[in-house]
Amino acid sequence: MTAYEPEGATGRSGSSGPQGTPGADAEYDAVVLAGGAARRLGGADKPGVRVGGRALLDRVLAACAGATRTVVVAEPRSTARPVEWAREDPPGGGPLAALDAGLRSTTAPYVVVLSADLPFLEEGTVRRLLDTLRADGSHEATPARAGDTHKTPPATEAGHLDPDGPGIRPDGVLLTDPDGRDQPLVAVYRADALRRELAVLAAAHGGLGGLPLRRLVAALDLTRISDPVASFDCDTWDDIAAARARIREHGHVLDEWISAVKDELGIELDVDTGVLLDLARDAAHGVARPAAPLTTFLVGYAAARAGGGPEAVAEAARKAVALALRWADEDTPDAEPDAADTPSPAATPTAPADVTPTAPATEPDAG
Numbered sequence: 001m002t003a004y005e006p007e008g009a010t011g012r013s014g015s016s017g018p019q020g021t022p023g024a025d026a027e028y029d030a031v032v033l034a035g036g037a038a039r040r041l042g043g044a045d046k047p048g049v050r051v052g053g054r055a056l057l058d059r060v061l062a063a064c065a066g067a068t069r070t071v072v073v074a075e076p077r078s079t080a081r082p083v084e085w086a087r088e089d090p091p092g093g094g095p096l097a098a099l100d101a102g103l104r105s106t107t108a109p110y111v112v113v114l115s116a117d118l119p120f121l122e123e124g125t126v127r128r129l130l131d132t133l134r135a136d137g138s139h140e141a142t143p144a145r146a147g148d149t150h151k152t153p154p155a156t157e158a159g160h161l162d163p164d165g166p167g168i169r170p171d172g173v174l175l176t177d178p179d180g181r182d183q184p185l186v187a188v189y190r191a192d193a194l195r196r197e198l199a200v201l202a203a204a205h206g207g208l209g210g211l212p213l214r215r216l217v218a219a220l221d222l223t224r225i226s227d228p229v230a231s232f233d234c235d236t237w238d239d240i241a242a243a244r245a246r247i248r249e250h251g252h253v254l255d256e257w258i259s260a261v262k263d264e265l266g267i268e269l270d271v272d273t274g275v276l277l278d279l280a281r282d283a284a285h286g287v288a289r290p291a292a293p294l295t296t297f298l299v300g301y302a303a304a305r306a307g308g309g310p311e312a313v314a315e316a317a318r319k320a321v322a323l324a325l326r327w328a329d330e331d332t333p334d335a336e337p338d339a340a341d342t343p344s345p346a347a348t349p350t351a352p353a354d355v356t357p358t359a360p361a362t363e364p365d366a367g
Contacts, residue, residue, distance in 0.1 A: 182224065
């Protein structure tokens with residue numbers, strides 16, 4: 001496995017290597033809470049439990065791969081992607097203490113907060129949370145008074161007055177499970193709102209240790225999105241078994257396998273799998289069954305020689321498909337020569353004018 005060794009294992013930090021490269025509108029950091037005692041798993045190392053060949057933590061890290069910075073709050077370990085490590089004080093101090101520790105290493109205006117036991121979370125869900133938070137301006141703004149045009153909007157008890165929008169926007173967006181329960185560890189928050197409320201709670205209780213997440217959720221103005229699949233978390237061995245069974249269903253197994261292979265090989269490339277599957281089918285049916293894996297291997301090699309990338313794969317696959325189809329056409333009983341096989345009139349040999357052609361040894365039966 002391509003792994004980023006944790007600090008202490010090799011003397012190198014787990015954050016070595018480039019972090020995610022976000023787009024112009026993707027300014028977010030991620031905090032993943034990977035501690036906890038996992039009592040309902042008998043104290044097992046839950047972030048390291050494998051589903052579909054990948055550790056639960058690695059699956060979650062893949063979903064937030066677009067983060068500028070990813071902070072995992074836990075004891076350092078090897079991971080499939082580069083991360084930074086943080087630890088709550090004291091260790092085992094609970095989710096709010098862990099969140100506060102991770103938040104101290106972030107600088108982006110938005111923070112995606114995730115638990116490390118979400119087997120079906122995908123990058124598209126993270127993007128949906130972010131897009132919803134940026135777009136949600138449903139709260140009515142407080143009208144500005146004369147002379148207040150250039151003032152910084154005052155903080156509100158719940159919500160954030162966006163200077164670029166018409167209204168007070170929520171502090172975050174979280175998923176709800178099939179029963180409608182909040183999942184505050186599958187959410188995106190405004191970083192300033194998190195820091196503000198965590199400071200208020202710490203001042204009121206003399207620290208954050210032992211405080212439940214619901215104290216924070218109750219203090220924030222949140223938008224909720226229902227997603228029964230992405231919000232599925234693994235608290236018990238029955239949950240683990242259900243997750244393992246689901247990814248082996250016909251509609252999921254291929255995507256899961258490809259994702260696992262890419263993680264294992266350290267590949268970030270996203271290609272049109274339909275093109276490669278069509279190529280494998282044509283090579284298997286038109287040439288021979290072993291031609292399918294060998295051809296797709298050669299396509300990958302050719303694409304790498306051409307500089308890699310989805311376009312290079314698509315072009316190499318296109319050429320191989322065309323070859324496979326030509327190969328198959330030649331094997332049909334009524335195959336006719338194509339233009340490449342038919343000699344031009346100028347190239348057809350003719351007998352000299354003074355030479356009589358030799359008759360064939362046998363004549364067609366006339367009768």
